[in-house]
Amino acid sequence: MLKRTIYSLAIVALIAGCSSGTKLNDTPVVDRSGGAGQGSSGAASGVAPVTIDPNAATAQGPVGVARIVYFDYDSYTLKPEYQSLIDGHARFLKANPQRRISIEGHTDERGGREYNLALGQKRSEAVRRALNLLGISDNQVEAVSFGKEKPAVSGSGESVWAQNRRAEITYR
Amino acid sequence: MAASPLVPALAQFRVEVSGVGLTQLPIALAPFKGQDASPQKISAIVQADLERSGQFRGVDASGQALDEASRPDLTLWRQRTADSLVVGSVTKLADGRFDVRFRLWDVVRGQDLGGQSYTVPQADLRLASHRIADYVYEKLTGEKGIFSTRIAYVTKGGSRYSLWVADADGENAQAALASPEPIISPVWSSNGSQLAYVSFESRKPVVYVHNVASGQRRLLANFRGSNSAPAWAPDGNSLAVTLSRDGGSQLYTIAASGGEPRRLTQSSSIDTEPTYSADGSTIYFVSDRGGAPQIYKMGANGGSPTRVTFSGSYNISPSVSGDGRWLAYISRVGGAFKLHVMELATGNVTAITDTTADENPSFAPNSKLIVYATQLGGREALMTTTLDGKIKARLAGQAGDIREPDWGPFQKQ
Numbered sequence: 001m002l003k004r005t006i007y008s009l010a011i012v013a014l015i016a017g018c019s020s021g022t023k024l025n026d027t028p029v030v031d032r033s034g035g036a037g038q039g040s041s042g043a044a045s046g047v048a049p050v051t052i053d054p055n056a057a058t059a060q061g062p063v064g065v066a067r068i069v070y071f072d073y074d075s076y077t078l079k080p081e082y083q084s085l086i087d088g089h090a091r092f093l094k095a096n097p098q099r100r101i102s103i104e105g106h107t108d109e110r111g112g113r114e115y116n117l118a119l120g121q122k123r124s125e126a127v128r129r130a131l132n133l134l135g136i137s138d139n140q141v142e143a144v145s146f147g148k149e150k151p152a153v154s155g156s157g158e159s160v161w162a163q164n165r166r167a168e169i170t171y172r
Numbered sequence: 173m174a175a176s177p178l179v180p181a182l183a184q185f186r187v188e189v190s191g192v193g194l195t196q197l198p199i200a201l202a203p204f205k206g207q208d209a210s211p212q213k214i215s216a217i218v219q220a221d222l223e224r225s226g227q228f229r230g231v232d233a234s235g236q237a238l239d240e241a242s243r244p245d246l247t248l249w250r251q252r253t254a255d256s257l258v259v260g261s262v263t264k265l266a267d268g269r270f271d272v273r274f275r276l277w278d279v280v281r282g283q284d285l286g287g288q289s290y291t292v293p294q295a296d297l298r299l300a301s302h303r304i305a306d307y308v309y310e311k312l313t314g315e316k317g318i319f320s321t322r323i324a325y326v327t328k329g330g331s332r333y334s335l336w337v338a339d340a341d342g343e344n345a346q347a348a349l350a351s352p353e354p355i356i357s358p359v360w361s362s363n364g365s366q367l368a369y370v371s372f373e374s375r376k377p378v379v380y381v382h383n384v385a386s387g388q389r390r391l392l393a394n395f396r397g398s399n400s401a402p403a404w405a406p407d408g409n410s411l412a413v414t415l416s417r418d419g420g421s422q423l424y425t426i427a428a429s430g431g432e433p434r435r436l437t438q439s440s441s442i443d444t445e446p447t448y449s450a451d452g453s454t455i456y457f458v459s460d461r462g463g464a465p466q467i468y469k470m471g472a473n474g475g476s477p478t479r480v481t482f483s484g485s486y487n488i489s490p491s492v493s494g495d496g497r498w499l500a501y502i503s504r505v506g507g508a509f510k511l512h513v514m515e516l517a518t519g520n521v522t523a524i525t526d527t528t529a530d531e532n533p534s535f536a537p538n539s540k541l542i543v544y545a546t547q548l549g550g551r552e553a554l555m556t557t558t559l560d561g562k563i564k565a566r567l568a569g570q571a572g573d574i575r576e577p578d579w580g581p582f583q584k585q
Contacts, residue, residue: 043292043293043295043296044296044583045296045322046346046385047337047385048384048385048386049347049348049349049387050349050350050382051350051351102375102376104375104376111504111509112445112488112489112502112509112531112532113356113357113531114356114401114414114445114488115442115458115465115488115489117401117444118400118421118442118444119442121398121421121442122420142376144377144398145398146354146372147377149356149372150354150372
């Protein structure tokens with residue numbers, strides 16, 4: 001086997017050697033390097049990196065009032081058991097009209113990122129509307145969504161998913 | 173890159189072809205003359221590109237390097253059952269750049285099919301190799317190659333999110349953005365210079381437009397509520413986005429330079445994931461107006477939508493091929509999320525994967541391949557597939573989970 005390889009290598013070398021003097025005139029090699037774009041370094045494929053520093057601060061809300069509302073699968077209906085939680089935040093926001101909250105909707109990991117973002121938005125807006133009903137204006141409330149990007153608990157299975165289908169109230 | 177490492181590109185990805193094509197053209201890639209001293213093995217990169225397309229089969233090309241200047245003995249290559257042969261050379265120039273040349277031979281007919289040369293910095297040796305693969309692919313199949321295009325994707329490693337730009341073979345990944353908060357939905361502008369994406373760095377989803385070469389980024393949509401799902405109009409002058417500023421997730425267009433958005437849909441349901449047809453006349457999007465998420469289409473200026481998907485109760489993430497013939501999307505089938513391809517003219521739908529958590533398909537600009545995210549062995553991974561699902565290649569990463577691929581346009585040459 002080895003012998004044969006060496007033998008065929010020798011043939012290739014021989015042939016390459018024989019033909020090396022032949023000139024190719026029919027089709028010229030075309031220079032296509034002129035079109036290279038300008039990266040950060042002159043390389044056409046250059047990419048300049050950007051880094052974002054982590055900084056996140058959340059302020060205090062009402063003491064003793066929970067901040068998380070959970071939802072059923074594929075649902076954005078606010079369950080009645082959360083009415084006292086909503087009442088507590090509404091009272092606090094009324095008493096502190098300078099305070100602002102963000103309601104962050106979240107979903108479990110199943111399905112697409114963008115569609116889950118829209119589902120999470122439905123959840124945060126359900127909480128926002130419940131606050132609106134208690135007289136809290138949208139000036140104090142912003143409803144946003146993280147979709148499935150920020151699970152409270154990692155992993156899979158219904159018990160995990162149930163903890164991730166939620167809306168969180170964050171004071172600013 | 174200014175300081176090019178001698179070790180080429182973190183080998184972040186690996187290609188595993190896991191299918192058999194029906195007709196594959198046998199091609200030999202002889203070692204390029206001077207390749208042993210080159211930081212990139214040109215012939216190996218070209219061969220891997222061609223094989224990943226599913227349309228080529230590499231044949232044994234071991235032996236002495238052959239350059240483009242001399243006529244090879246084609247009898248020998250016929251014996252090796254090659255139909256085509258690529259020969260070439262790579263030479264380091266005095267200024268540090270490299271001169272790459274190649275020539276393609278039709279072994280059967282004994283014809284010279286032409287060649288090209290590129291003078292490139294070391295960092296673009298892979299790019300030059302991909303351009304050779306594009307040349308060969310187009311000469312032999314009649315279709316434009318996509319090997320010199322780029323793919324954007326996002327990785328999550330611990331609590332760090334990175335937006336990457338990589339060659340279409342997944343190699344040569346370069347970080348465009350690093351953030352402690354999620355990044356989703358990157359999409360290339362049609363000229364390949366900018367990415368739009370959704371970043372959560374300000375504790376809510378906002379849409380940025382990012383010049384890849386300079387790193388300059390600007391806020392495109394940062395309205396009250398959530399801002400997401402950017403899609404470039406093919407002319408590059410505007411984008412469609414999903415905004416919740418008026419309540420609910422609705423579609424808007426916004427000038428690429430920013431400014432006041434114009435509302436496209438008026439529904440009390442979820443309308444999101446807009447994407448333009450290549451001619452810019454139609455927007456495909458997802459809506460749950462019928463009670464469950466389905467794909468609809470409408471004119472690019474809005475108007476009354478027509479439903480496109482009818483089977484299944486969860487159809488999302490539409491992507492239309494550049495030739496307008498195909499719609500790729502994700503459909504939930506019995507709890508699994510699977511990549512489907514619809515032939516738009518007939519409405520015929522095929523599920524083309526065996527995986528169960530597929531996401532976010534994106535067509536190669538020649539409409540011949542799709543890149544998508546999925547889960548393999550509990551990790552997020554990127555795959556490419558032919559439209560019939562027969563040839564799949566895994567772009568396997570080492571560091572963290574990989575997601576949200578978007579295949580960029582043809583590069584200017």
